[in-house]
Amino acid sequence: MENHHHYSSKGRREIMEQELLRGRDVANQLLQLLVHRSNNNDEQGLTLILPFAEDLVHQVLRSFTNTLLLLNISNNSNNNIDDAIFPIKDLSSSSSPSSCQKHENLDEACKSFHTNNRRGRYKRKTTAPTWEKDNPILLEDGHAWRKYGQKKTMNSKYLRNYYRCSHKCDEGCPAMKQVQRIQENPPLYRTTYYGHHTCKNTNYYNNEESIILEHESKSSMFLSFNNNNNNIIPSSKKQILRSTKQEAVELVIHDHHDDHSVATHQSQLYDHYEVDLEYSRHVAMLSSSSSPSCTDDTTVHQFDNNYYYDFGWDLDFDGMACFDHQDQITMII
DNA sequence: GGAATTTGACCTTG
DNA sequence: CAAGGTCAAATTCC
Numbered sequence: 001m002e003n004h005h006h007y008s009s010k011g012r013r014e015i016m017e018q019e020l021l022r023g024r025d026v027a028n029q030l031l032q033l034l035v036h037r038s039n040n041n042d043e044q045g046l047t048l049i050l051p052f053a054e055d056l057v058h059q060v061l062r063s064f065t066n067t068l069l070l071l072n073i074s075n076n077s078n079n080n081i082d083d084a085i086f087p088i089k090d091l092s093s094s095s096s097p098s099s100c101q102k103h104e105n106l107d108e109a110c111k112s113f114h115t116n117n118r119r120g121r122y123k124r125k126t127t128a129p130t131w132e133k134d135n136p137i138l139l140e141d142g143h144a145w146r147k148y149g150q151k152k153t154m155n156s157k158y159l160r161n162y163y164r165c166s167h168k169c170d171e172g173c174p175a176m177k178q179v180q181r182i183q184e185n186p187p188l189y190r191t192t193y194y195g196h197h198t199c200k201n202t203n204y205y206n207n208e209e210s211i212i213l214e215h216e217s218k219s220s221m222f223l224s225f226n227n228n229n230n231n232i233i234p235s236s237k238k239q240i241l242r243s244t245k246q247e248a249v250e251l252v253i254h255d256h257h258d259d260h261s262v263a264t265h266q267s268q269l270y271d272h273y274e275v276d277l278e279y280s281r282h283v284a285m286l287s288s289s290s291s292p293s294c295t296d297d298t299t300v301h302q303f304d305n306n307y308y309y310d311f312g313w314d315l316d317f318d319g320m321a322c323f324d325h326q327d328q329i330t331m332i333i
Numbered sequence: 334g335g336a337a338t339t340t341g342a343c344c345t346t347g
Numbered sequence: 348c349a350a351g352g353t354c355a356a357a358t359t360c361c
Contacts (some may be wrong), residue, residue: 147338151351
């Protein structure tokens with residue numbers, strides 16, 4: 001309920017300031033990188049360093065985008081917007097949003113739930129995974145997770161990490177996930193989800209107001225919504241229209257990807273209450289029509305009489321063809 | 334000091 | 348019995 005206050009201590013102004021400072025720092029890094037390279041005049045070294053420079057540029061742009069978004073929001077709204085700001089945390093910063101209600105009682109509730117005698121208390125899952133996805137970096141998915149174990153497995157040199165929903169104890173939410181690195185270079189992490197969230201996930205997506213700042217991502221697609229005025233906060237080529245909480249959101253593609261600088265997109269499909277807006281690079285989509293034309297690497301899943309299309313597009317823009325033949329897609333939030 | 338993670342023991346499953 | 352999922356005390360983090 002009043003879980004927003006976690007963020008209100010850090011006001012909009014402060015977040016904007018942080019964004020700008022971060023952008024300046026990164027710009028300085030970029031400058032030094034370029035100066036260093038131009039001094040050396042090393043053609044081969046330049047190509048090596050190009051991806052890094054590109055990443056820095058993306059970070060600077062992200063700083064601008066986030067700050068502008070915050071400015072835009074503060075101009076258009078005058079009511080408690082501080083409470084509605086949910087900045088995307090950097091991956092380097094640890095810990096979950098910890099914005100669940102009665103969070104201080106959580107551990108206590110867990111302790112009372114488990115007695116000292118551990119016998120018979122184990123309930124090992126038997127169900128098949130609900131969803132599985134590989135990602136090149138560790139991503140947050142908008143839910144608060146509590147890690148409860150890690151294990152070395154036979155066929156991997158990496159540890160498998162076990163998480164359950166932070167609301168398991170206070171709301172009995174059964175959702176769990178496992179994350180395991182499956183490849184070193186380039187890094188690849190496999191996240192396997194078990195069960196669906198039953199908790200009131202008020203911290204991000206189902207909230208009446210939420211502002212999603214762009215996070216480190218090679219994608220320039222940027223989604224956000226605000227229920228107050230149904231306004232459109234455009235970024236790159238996509239816009240969200242008519243956002244209604246816990247109802248379908250129409251996502252209309254106004255333009256197609258004729259410009260490849262729009263960068264990379266990857267979709268990720270969760271169940272329909274776990275659409276990830278936090279990272280633009282993975283967006284779950286539900287087609288309202290029965291059968292959009294899709295590229296070959298599109299996979300279709302059926303769930304609750306709905307068809308889910310996982311476009312799974314990647315660096316090569318294969319998946320973009322999906323939009324070329326379909327100008328309206330329904331997204332469930 | 335409280336909350337989150339780590340860690341090895343404990344437990345289930347095949 | 349091996350593999351690996353889960354628990355909770357110990358440890359770390361904030």
